[in-house]
Amino acid sequence: MGSPPRKTFWHYTPPLPVKLSPYYNWPPKPVASLIYLLKSWNPVGWRFLMFLMAIAIWHFATPPLNEIANGGFNWILIVAARNLVILLTIAGGLHLWLLVWRRQQDDGRYDTRSMNKRASLFHFSSQLKDNIFWSLFAWVFWSFWECLILWAYASDIAPMITPATHPVVFFLMIVLVPIWAGVHFYWFHRLLHVGPLFTHVHSWHHKNTNTGPWSGLAMHPVESFFLFFDTMIFFILPGHPVLAIFLLLHHGVGAPVSHAGFEYLTIKDRKVPLGDFFHQLHHRFFDCNYGTWDTPWDQWFGTFHDGTEEGNTLINRRRKTLSQRQ
Numbered sequence: 083m084g085s086p087p088r089k090t091f092w093h094y095t096p097p098l099p100v101k102l103s104p105y106y107n108w109p110p111k112p113v114a115s116l117i118y119l120l121k122s123w124n125p126v127g128w129r130f131l132m133f134l135m136a137i138a139i140w141h142f143a144t145p146p147l148n149e150i151a152n153g154g155f156n157w158i159l160i161v162a163a164r165n166l167v168i169l170l171t172i173a174g175g176l177h178l179w180l181l182v183w184r185r186q187q188d189d190g191r192y193d194t195r196s197m198n199k200r201a202s203l204f205h206f207s208s209q210l211k212d213n214i215f216w217s218l219f220a221w222v223f224w225s226f227w228e229c230l231i232l233w234a235y236a237s238d239i240a241p242m243i244t245p246a247t248h249p250v251v252f253f254l255m256i257v258l259v260p261i262w263a264g265v266h267f268y269w270f271h272r273l274l275h276v277g278p279l280f281t282h283v284h285s286w287h288h289k290n291t292n293t294g295p296w297s298g299l300a301m302h303p304v305e306s307f308f309l310f311f312d313t314m315i316f317f318i319l320p321g322h323p324v325l326a327i328f329l330l331l332h333h334g335v336g337a338p339v340s341h342a343g344f345e346y347l348t349i350k351d352r353k354v355p356l357g358d359f360f361h362q363l364h365h366r367f368f369d370c371n372y373g374t375w376d377t378p379w380d381q382w383f384g385t386f387h388d389g390t391e392e393g394n395t396l397i398n399r400r401r402k403t404l405s406q407r408q
């Protein structure tokens with residue numbers, strides 16, 4: 083399906099140019115937008131899988147709210163332990179499958195350069211050890227923010243709805259969660275690219291010019307602390323633990339998956355969508371594609387790289403203009 087291999091940069095790319103969602107097209111395209119939205123929820127895509135995971139986690143791996151309201155620390159340990167299991171399964175499993183056992187060789191892999199090449203840049207002189215170590219900090223913060231919102235629901239501090247009491251609002255919130263995750267991600271990420279915040283904080287994540295599943299959450303602890311902060315929206319908007327868990331999974335699961343470095347996971351003859359070429363371009367070129375396929379600001383602010391040669395030219399021209407202004 084993909085375009086022919088690009089010898090200079092990429093081993094594999096999805097069909098180019100990269101296309102953004104039609105949500106923000108002018109004049110508006112309501113039908114195309116609706117079709118795109120429905121497709122983004124396709125049953126083998128990660129958005130839908132993460133939603134199913136959130137339901138399963140809430141029902142089978144989260145202490146009930148009355149137990150949380152009673153206090154103690156056991157429930158915190160349960161939340162943290164299950165998040166660790168999820169992280170190890172997703173990031174660890176993908177790493178083993180794709181990079182250690184190499185079950186699909188380089189099929190669908192964006193960048194085939196060895197991940198050990200720039201090892202001395204990383205903590206412990208190893209990209210993998212560095213990535214796992216800092217991902218564990220992200221796991222702690224993931225669990226911290228989750229416990230905070232669960233406690234808020236248990237204590238009647240955060241406004242809680244259920245599918246039975248508010249079916250329409252609940253449904254709208256399900257649709258809103260991925261959109262909100264993209265909004266928070268763009269603006270937080272864009273801020274991290276400014277001056278000292280980039281030098282001292284975000285540059286740690288950008289050591290990963292070639293990414294693997296463990297790179298997704300490998301970042302300075304200040305970054306991972308605020309990455310999961312978007313869950314605090316549920317202190318204001320009507321929500322439910324399933325929705326909060328779903329939002330948190332966008333980072334806890336979404337980041338390892340989107341940084342996998344492979345467009346898809348091949349299991350037998352099935353291809354499960356995996357990586358995020360849009361974000362892969364960001365890791366390669368740094369000053370483009372700060373958001374996601376679903377967010378409009380890269381296009382509006384001239385930082386969108388569509389993966390083509392013309393995209394390279396555009397980004398280079400922008401760099402030149404910016405450096406001339408300084």
Ligand SMILES: [Zn+2]
Pocket residue numbers: 287298341361365
């Ligand atoms: Zn990244």
Ligand SMILES: [Zn+2]
Pocket residue numbers: 271275284288364368
């Ligand atoms: Zn960045």
